[in-house]
Each structure stands twice: as structure tokens, then as C-alpha cells.
Amino acid sequence: MRTRLTSFVGREADLDAIRTDLRGARLVTLLGAGGAGKTRLSQEAAESVADRWPDGVWLAELAPVRDPDAIAEAVLTALGGRETVLRGSTAEGLRAATDPHALDPLAQLAERCASRHMLLVLDNCEHVVDAAATLVETLLLECPHVTVLATSREPLGVPGESVRPVEPLPDPVALRLLADRGAAALPGFRTEADPEACAEICRRLDGLPLAIELAAARLRSLTPRQLADRLDDRFRLLTGGSRTVLPRQQALRAVVDWSWDLLDDAERAVLRRLSVFSGGCELDQAEAVCADGDAEPAARLVDPRDVAALLGALVDKSLVVAAPAGPGGMRYRLLETVAEYASERLDEAGERSAAERRHLVAYRELARTADPLLRGPAQREWLERLESDHDNVRTALRRAVAARDEHEALCLVLSMYWFWELRGHRSDATTWSKAASDLGPDPFAEPGVRAPALRERCTDAPPPMSPEQLAEARREAWIIHFACAQPDVMWVNSEEGRGQLRVLAETYAPGQPQVCRPPAASWFFALLVLGEYVQVNEVLEASVRSCRESGAEWELAMTLHMRCRMLNERPGGLEQSELDAEESLALFTRLGDQWGVAEALSGRGEAYERLGRLAEAAGDYRRAITLAEELGAHSQVPMLRARLAGVLLESDDDSLGEEGEDAEAMLYEAVEQGERSGGDTGHFARVGLAMRLGREGRVEEAREQIRALRGTFEQWAPSFFCGMIDGLDGYLDVRAGEPRAGLAKLRGAIAGMRSDPLTQIVAPQMVVWWLATVAEAMSGIGRADTAARLLGAYDVQREPFGNVPVVTRECRDRAARAARTELGDTVYERLYAEGGGLTPDEAATLAGTHDDGPADGT
Structure with a gap:
């Protein structure tokens, strides 16, 4: 064993595991990708247990050996047992002439080791793996006290072999290695000076020790940030390692070239085609992308039926990483360094266009297949599957948009929308729906175009779409962007914005099949923004009828849930809201839709809140939280x-x-x-x-909290939301003993909310609730008469809305006590009764009066 010239960083757990393996097995093979640090780890492990073997630890380096028949001689030489024998009259010469085994290196090696208690380290077996396996098996059979520690990129396949994978370094250890080698290359170097760039270097180099050491050498001439920014060209950049190591360890490309040269043509084809994936893939997609699907059988380099075996071979050769995925499946991925190398080889082979097309089709079909399964008992499984392949879907979308393939882009967007919605990937929905929409004309540019009723989804069949389906897909992609992007107030209130929303509102008819399901179901948001709350009720009623007539249970459950949420905020709607929530819950439960069950429980919880049944509401929310957490929503x-x-x-x-x-x-x-x-x-x-x-x-x-809300709402929110924040701010002024300041804000809040038609749909009760807070402010400035009238109006008008928030109840009680104390019971009751007869408009007008001075008399 040679003395090492650099420190050994990390790998403590690996060393412990190898020591344990060497106690229980006579052949331990360290398996890993090129540059993973197998050689150094094997030597450190061997040296740490050297006292177990009286005859020593011996290292045989097989990398320079090209002829498989020469490895026994190379090992014999490493053990100091090679002899030069001249045929002649000597006794040795006579024995060589008469004994054919005398010149057989393997026989000599076995004879030399037969009685020894020793550990033999065989480094770099992968290029002569069959010959190495034969040698090791012979030694293990004929030399009972010999133990072998081998390093290779694939197993030797000898009976009794214990394989120990050598993984890339975890991030903290990789950073330690960069710090150590960087300081050796550039005295004074510290990763703390640019931790972000140093972490990026280690991550993008996959934690491979050799790559990190080559990168550290470059720190003599580049800053960490400059180095990190140039890793897209890593094979040109990472050269110039130590002159004393093997040539293939002096440059990153040479490390991967070594592995590539050991592959056959079919293995090379699969490896280079795997480079089109992002974040790995499962077997079905690997078969679809890596095989020559469109070629004649005689011209195929890779048959789909052979892909699984070829992936297995690449895993064994440490070029592909395999890990369990989902129920009973495996996921295959390339380290970034291998992926970049394979991508270059894909270009050299002229296969990029075809491979990327197969990739796009494979993930369009995955998304299209998954979409309906997200609404039933397999929901959790398919959410996880799409999450694991989200990067691949994004890559497919990117390629479809770059190719201006509108059909493919729209199909992917519509297939992924419900996944994005359930998992909260709002930015993806916004970005990709806009990108897909930009590939075609604006579907709402021309007024008077009515959408036909379409029972089939646009994604029920693969592209190309029919003209009707394409037109509907364009509309639905536009609606996704509208619903997710939160358009700013200026656009919504502009002539252009309202005109386009008007066209959208008039494009569909209530009860059409497509408006009973997402994403077209969100078209009624245009009605909300336009203030047509009466029509919103008609739309939901028509959708419920349509779903019942067609037997569309999931759509019915969803529509009932939406109506429940609307009714929770409407005066007198709580009885029907509870019924809708119960039916929605029963339907989602029967369908096995866990997300739907959680949403229905939430809707019923809101209804219970409004009804004052707080314990039942809390129970529903807790159950919904459990389901949503299990689902990863x-x-x-x-x-x-x-x-x-x-x-x-x-x-x-x-x-x-x-x-x-x-x-x-x-x-x-x-x-x-x-x-x-x-x-x-x-x-x-x-x-x-x-x-x-x-x-x-x-x-x-x-x-x-108010300041944070203003910073957000004032950028995009309609008057209703701004009014709600003004009202809250006014409430805080009143609580702080500043009733005049609070009164001004509350009056502005009521005026703003009453001017926004959205108030009537989202929270019509809010204006009523502010009456109690205005009454408290009025009491604080000596206007007990106005306070008493407002309280009378409040108590009558709040009744249809159910339970009132505790802060509002407390405002009401403080205002009543103050007004009654100042006015006396008789006057208070008379004014209170007068207030009870006011209409909502009259009460709002009274709250907004500018006569803030104390009353002259009552």
C-alpha cells in the first residue's frame, strides 16, 4: 500500500460499513460511478483493518492492464512474485519445460497465496471484469485465508460477493472537500467567502470527489462564482489534475470516456437517449423514449423489449442510478456529469430531435392518463407520480412551446391543470397557460362567438385536436391564466379588460357540460368581477341541474361545493349551504376523491361556523387537515x-x-x-x-399585518378588498382610543365596499358588521344618538348572516353600554328601535354622515 499525499475527507459511515462487510464476506466490491472515490476509500478502509491480516494488505492496480489475460501477472507483480525464467539447464528451466503450470501466472498466484493470511485490494476491475472475476474466484477457492476488496463500476458476479455502493458525497462533506482542496490550491481560500457559489459547484458536480478536486484546482485562476457559472462546459473546464495520477483521472472527460468505451452499441444508445429526461424517469417512459420506436424491426438498434435489460446493465456499470419509486417500480436517473456527456453523444449521433419528440409524447400521454385519475381513489398515487415527473413535464412543455406546437402545448397544460391546482403549483399554471395561449389567437377577441356544448374533454384523445376541441382548449387555457394570474385592478377596470371579460361571460351558456368542470367552470369569475351576482346564482343552479341530468357525479360534487361556499356568505343561505355540503361530501366520499372530501368538509365547516356550531366546525377542519396533509395538498x-x-x-x-x-x-x-x-x-x-x-x-x-396586506392588496385588489383592510385599520384605531381616525377609515371602507358589486357575492355581511364598529367610534366622539340607531340597524340586518365574529360582538356590546350610559334607557331604546327600521342603504348613509360633533340634544 502506498502512502497517500492528501487528507481523507468524510466517509466515516462508509468506512465503518466496509469494515463490517470484511468481517462477514471474503469478497467485498465497492461499486460506484467513475470519480466517486472508490480507489481512495478502498485504500483507507484496507489500511484501517490491516492488523487483521498477518501477511499484510496488498494493492494491485488493474487500470493500466488492457489485456484480460495479463491481470494475473499484474497481480502477481504487485505481490512481488513475478520471476523471469530462462529455459535451459537450470533446475527452474527444467521444471518449466516439464510443468505447464509453472509459467501460468494464475497458478503461480494461487500457489503464492495459498497459505497466506492477507487482504488483496483489486482496484479498477470494470474493464477486465470477466477476467477479474475468474481470478478472484480461483483465489477464494484455493486460498482459504485470502480476502479480496475490489473496486469496480459493475459487480464481479462471483458467488459470495458483498457489494457496497459508493455514493456521491453528501453536500456538507462535498463542501468540506472543496474547502480542503481549494485551500491547498489557493492558500487562504475559504468556502465561507461565497457559500452559495461553493454549494452550487458541489451540487452540480454531483458530489463526485474527483470532479470536486479538479474544480478546486481551477480556483487558482477563477473565483467560485466564475467557476460555478462555467460548469455547463465542465468537460473543457475540469482538466489539469495531478500529473502523478492515472491519465484518465487528470480530466473529467477522460473519466467518463473510460466508462463509455466499455459499453456496446445498444447500451450507448440507451445512455445517450436518457439525457433528454429531466430528473430521471420510470421504466415505461424509458422504454418509450430510448427504443427505436418508429424504425423497422431490422433497423432497430434498441427494441422496446430490451430497454429494461439494458437499463440494468447500465445500472450495474454505475452509469445509471436506480432507486425504488412508487408501488413496485424503479426510477432511473443520470448524474449531471454523465447526463451532460450523454447529451453531447446524442448530438453526435444526430438523434436529439427524434428522442426529444418521443420524450414530449411520452409525458403528454402520462399527463393525459393521470388527469382523470386525480379525481378518484388513485388520486394520491398519481399526484406523487406527477410530482416526481414534474421536471419532465416542464421540459416537454418547454419543447412544445419552442416548437410552436400549439396542440401539444395545450394538451399538456389542460392535462396538468388539476395537478397544479391540487399541489399549489400556481406559478406553473400561470406561466404555461400563458405560453400555450400565446401560440394561437385570442379566443375572446371577437364578441358574439358562442361555445358549443362539449361533453368530451379536450384531452380525452391525443393530439391533434378537432377544430371545435382546439377552440375550446384555447378558451380553457385563457381561463386558467385569468383564474391564476390575479389580474391587476387597472386591467380589470379598463375598457379593454371589462370588454374581454364581457366576451368571456357571453361565450358560455349556463349548464353546458364543460362549464360544470374545471377549468371552464371558472368562467363565472368573470361574472363576479363584472358584478353580475344574480347571474352567478343562475349559473350554479343550471350546473347542478345539468350534472344531475347527465349523471356526472364528480362534476355535481364540485358544483355543489362551489355553491355551498357562495351560500355561506349570502343572507339566508346557510340551510341550503349545509345541505349542499352534505351531498358534496357524500359524493366525493363515494368517488374516493380525498381532496374533494377535504374540500367538502371545509365547506361544511364554514357553514357550521356561520351557524355558531363551532365544535362541529373545528372537527371538520381537523379531519380535512389530516386528509390534505396525507395527500400533499x-x-x-x-x-x-x-x-x-x-x-x-x-x-x-x-x-x-x-x-x-x-x-x-x-x-x-x-x-x-x-x-x-x-x-x-x-x-x-x-x-x-x-x-x-x-x-x-x-x-x-x-x-x-395591515401594512403587509396593504402592500399586497393595493397592487391588484378590487375595492372590496381594500375596503376590508380600511375597515380593519379603522377598528384598530378605535381599539387604540382614536375614534375619529377610526371613523374616517370605517366610512371609507363602507363606501368602497358598497361601490364594488363583488361585495354582494364575496362578503355582503362585512358592511353590516362594520356598523357595530362605527357605532363604537360614534360613542367615543359623543354621538351616542347615532350609535344607538346604528346598533338597532346592525342587530336587525346581521340576523340572516348567522354567527357574528367575536370582535364584532364585543364592539357592539361596548358601543351599547356607552350609548345607554350616556342616553339613559328610555332614549336609547327609542333610538335603537328607530335604527331597527332602517334599510341597509339608510344605515350605511347614517354611518357615513360627516356630522362628527357631539349631539346638541336628544
Whole structure:
């Protein structure tokens, strides 16, 4: 064993495992990709256990041996047993002439080792693997006290072999290696000076020690950032290693060339075609992409039936990494260095266009197959499958868009939309729906074009689409972008924006099959923005009827859920809302749609909240959270947790909370999660926090939430949302003892919300609730008469909306006490009764009066 000239970094667990393996097996093979550090690890492991073998540890390097018949002689030479024998009259010469085994290196080796207690390290067996296997098997059979530690890129296949995979270095250890070798190349180098670039270098070089050492040598002339930015050309960049190592270890390309040269033509074809995948693949897609699918059988280099065996061979040769995936499957991937090399070889073979086309088709078909399965009992399995292949789908989309293949791009977008929705990939939905839409004409540019009723989905069959399906696909992609992109207020209120939304609203007819299911079901958002809330009710009614008539159970469950959510916010709608939630829950349960069950439970929980049945609401939210967490519904869980927190804060009964449930902490967590995933969760949680903190008198903390909301809402939100924030801000002023400032904001909030038709659909009760807060502010500035009238109006008008938030109830009670104290019972009751007779418009007008001074008399 030679003395090593550099330090050994990491691998403590690997060393322990190898020591254990050497106790139980006489042949241990370290298996790994080129540059993974097998040679150094084998030597460190061997030296660490040298005291177990009285006759020593011996190293035989097989990399220089090209002739398989010469490896026994090479090992014999390494052991110091090679002799030069001249045929002649000597005794040795006479024995050689008469004994054919005397000149057989393998026989000599076995004879030399027969009685020895020794460990033999055979380094780099892969290029002579058959001969190495024969040699090792002979030694193990004829030399009972010999143990062999081999390194190879594929197993030797000898009975009793124990294979120990050598994985790339984990990130922290790889960073330590870069720091150590970088400091040797450039004194004073520290990874802490640019941790991001150094981590990127280690990650993009797959944690391969050889590649990291070659990169460290470049730090003499490049900064870590410059080096990281140039790794796309890693084979040109990473050269010039130590002159004392083997030539193939002096450059990264030579390491991979060594493995490539050991492959047959079919293995090379599969390896280079694997480079078109992003993040690996499963067997079905590998068979579809790596085989010569369109060629005549006689011209095929790779038959689809042979791909599994060829992948196995590449795994054995440490060029492909295989890992379990899903129920009973395997996933195959290339290290980034191997992938870049294989990609170059794909270009050399002139196969890129065909391979990328097969890749696009394979993942379009995967997405198309998965889409309907996301609405039933296999939902979780297919969500995980699409998540694991999301990078491949993105790559397929990128290629379809680059090729301006509108049919393929639209098919992929529509097939992936429900996955994106369930897993909270809103940015993907926004980006790719826009990219696909840009490939064709604007589907809503011309008014008066009515969409035909289409029962089939646009993705029920593979492209190309029929003219009708293509037109519908364009409309649905546009709707996805509209629903996910949160268009800004200026566009929505502009002549162009409202005109386009008007065309969208008039394109479909209520009850058409496609508007009963996503994404076209979101067309009614255009009606919401346009303020046509009466028509929204008609649309949902028509969709429910249409689904019942056609027997479309999933669509019916979804439509009932949407109607439940709308009715939860409408006066007098809670009875029907609860019925819709119950039916939706029963349908989703029967269909095995776990996401749907969680959504239906959430809808019913909201109905229970409005009805004041808080314990039942909390139970539904908890069950929904459990289901959503199991499913990995990343955007669903934070909202459900925020709703549960809201229920816990509303309750005066501490028994509602379970162990470990901290409502305020849950809201802060929901804010963080919502900001990461996008959507409305963070906003909803901030509103809850502002109310909670304001109620406790922590006004400045509450105002931090208001400031964050303003920073978001003022960029895109309609008047309703801005009015809600103004009202909350006014409530905080009142709580802080600043009733005049609060009154000004509350009046602005009521005016803004009443001017926005969206208020009537999203939260018509909000204006009513602000009446109680305005009454408290009026009491604070000496207008007890107005406060009493507003309280009378509030108590009558809030009744159809069910349960009222605790902060509003407390405002109402404080205002009533103050007004009654100032006015006396008789006057208070008279003014209160007058207020009870006011219409909503009259009450809002009274709240908005500018006569803020104290009353002259009552």
C-alpha cells in the first residue's frame, strides 16, 4: 500500500460499513460511478483493518492492464512474485519445460497465496471484469485465508460477493472537500467567502470527489462564482489534475470516456437517449423514449423489449442510478456529469430531435392518463407520480412551446391543470397557460362567438385536436391564466379588460357540460368581477341541474361545493349551504376523491361556523387537515389550519382546542406557508391575526399585518378588498382610543365596499358588521344618538348572516353600554328601535354622515 499525499475527507459511515462487510464476506466490491472515490476509500478502509491480516494488505492496480489475460501477472507483480525464467539447464528451466503450470501466472498466484493470511485490494476491475472475476474466484477457492476488496463500476458476479455502493458525497462533506482542496490550491481560500457559489459547484458536480478536486484546482485562476457559472462546459473546464495520477483521472472527460468505451452499441444508445429526461424517469417512459420506436424491426438498434435489460446493465456499470419509486417500480436517473456527456453523444449521433419528440409524447400521454385519475381513489398515487415527473413535464412543455406546437402545448397544460391546482403549483399554471395561449389567437377577441356544448374533454384523445376541441382548449387555457394570474385592478377596470371579460361571460351558456368542470367552470369569475351576482346564482343552479341530468357525479360534487361556499356568505343561505355540503361530501366520499372530501368538509365547516356550531366546525377542519396533509395538498393545508385557528379564537370555550394547538401560532405559520405557495391563504391568515391582536390590545403588532396586506392588496385588489383592510385599520384605531381616525377609515371602507358589486357575492355581511364598529367610534366622539340607531340597524340586518365574529360582538356590546350610559334607557331604546327600521342603504348613509360633533340634544 502506498502512502497517500492528501487528507481523507468524510466517509466515516462508509468506512465503518466496509469494515463490517470484511468481517462477514471474503469478497467485498465497492461499486460506484467513475470519480466517486472508490480507489481512495478502498485504500483507507484496507489500511484501517490491516492488523487483521498477518501477511499484510496488498494493492494491485488493474487500470493500466488492457489485456484480460495479463491481470494475473499484474497481480502477481504487485505481490512481488513475478520471476523471469530462462529455459535451459537450470533446475527452474527444467521444471518449466516439464510443468505447464509453472509459467501460468494464475497458478503461480494461487500457489503464492495459498497459505497466506492477507487482504488483496483489486482496484479498477470494470474493464477486465470477466477476467477479474475468474481470478478472484480461483483465489477464494484455493486460498482459504485470502480476502479480496475490489473496486469496480459493475459487480464481479462471483458467488459470495458483498457489494457496497459508493455514493456521491453528501453536500456538507462535498463542501468540506472543496474547502480542503481549494485551500491547498489557493492558500487562504475559504468556502465561507461565497457559500452559495461553493454549494452550487458541489451540487452540480454531483458530489463526485474527483470532479470536486479538479474544480478546486481551477480556483487558482477563477473565483467560485466564475467557476460555478462555467460548469455547463465542465468537460473543457475540469482538466489539469495531478500529473502523478492515472491519465484518465487528470480530466473529467477522460473519466467518463473510460466508462463509455466499455459499453456496446445498444447500451450507448440507451445512455445517450436518457439525457433528454429531466430528473430521471420510470421504466415505461424509458422504454418509450430510448427504443427505436418508429424504425423497422431490422433497423432497430434498441427494441422496446430490451430497454429494461439494458437499463440494468447500465445500472450495474454505475452509469445509471436506480432507486425504488412508487408501488413496485424503479426510477432511473443520470448524474449531471454523465447526463451532460450523454447529451453531447446524442448530438453526435444526430438523434436529439427524434428522442426529444418521443420524450414530449411520452409525458403528454402520462399527463393525459393521470388527469382523470386525480379525481378518484388513485388520486394520491398519481399526484406523487406527477410530482416526481414534474421536471419532465416542464421540459416537454418547454419543447412544445419552442416548437410552436400549439396542440401539444395545450394538451399538456389542460392535462396538468388539476395537478397544479391540487399541489399549489400556481406559478406553473400561470406561466404555461400563458405560453400555450400565446401560440394561437385570442379566443375572446371577437364578441358574439358562442361555445358549443362539449361533453368530451379536450384531452380525452391525443393530439391533434378537432377544430371545435382546439377552440375550446384555447378558451380553457385563457381561463386558467385569468383564474391564476390575479389580474391587476387597472386591467380589470379598463375598457379593454371589462370588454374581454364581457366576451368571456357571453361565450358560455349556463349548464353546458364543460362549464360544470374545471377549468371552464371558472368562467363565472368573470361574472363576479363584472358584478353580475344574480347571474352567478343562475349559473350554479343550471350546473347542478345539468350534472344531475347527465349523471356526472364528480362534476355535481364540485358544483355543489362551489355553491355551498357562495351560500355561506349570502343572507339566508346557510340551510341550503349545509345541505349542499352534505351531498358534496357524500359524493366525493363515494368517488374516493380525498381532496374533494377535504374540500367538502371545509365547506361544511364554514357553514357550521356561520351557524355558531363551532365544535362541529373545528372537527371538520381537523379531519380535512389530516386528509390534505396525507395527500400533499400544499395550498390546501395552510388555509384549513387558518380556518381552524379562526374557530378556536372565536370560541370562549378553551375545550375546543386540542393538545399542541396554538391558534395564534397556527395563523403565523399559515402566513408563512401562504407567502411561499401564493394564493389567498396568507391574506386570510393576516386578517385573522389583525383581529386577534387588535382584540388583545396589541395594536402595533396588528398594524404590522395591515401594512403587509396593504402592500399586497393595493397592487391588484378590487375595492372590496381594500375596503376590508380600511375597515380593519379603522377598528384598530378605535381599539387604540382614536375614534375619529377610526371613523374616517370605517366610512371609507363602507363606501368602497358598497361601490364594488363583488361585495354582494364575496362578503355582503362585512358592511353590516362594520356598523357595530362605527357605532363604537360614534360613542367615543359623543354621538351616542347615532350609535344607538346604528346598533338597532346592525342587530336587525346581521340576523340572516348567522354567527357574528367575536370582535364584532364585543364592539357592539361596548358601543351599547356607552350609548345607554350616556342616553339613559328610555332614549336609547327609542333610538335603537328607530335604527331597527332602517334599510341597509339608510344605515350605511347614517354611518357615513360627516356630522362628527357631539349631539346638541336628544
